Amino acid sequence: MAKQSFGVALPVFDRLATDPVITLYRQIHERIRGAILSGGLAPGTRLPSSRRLAADLGVSRNTVEPAFSWAPRLP
Numbered sequence: 001m002a003k004q005s006f007g008v009a010l011p012v013f014d015r016l017a018t019d020p021v022i023t024l025y026r027q028i029h030e031r032i033r034g035a036i037l038s039g040g041l042a043p044g045t046r047l048p049s050s051r052r053l054a055a056d057l058g059v060s061r062n063t064v065e066p067a068f069s070w071a072p073r074l075p
Helices: 024-038 050-057 061-069
Strands: none
Touching: 024 061, 050 061
């Protein structure tokens, strides 16, 4: 039996900018964070897996994984 993938589709992703200043993983992180802070993602909502999100965005899984764990350094 195939394993089912759970997680909400993230409507916050239009297009990722190919900006050399802001990395792709940071853009992904900021959009997820923004959705949480704005109430677009309710507490307890499951995010898609890194594989699913990478496929949806057309990027490498190695780009998505740091987005889930990245945190800015505080001064």
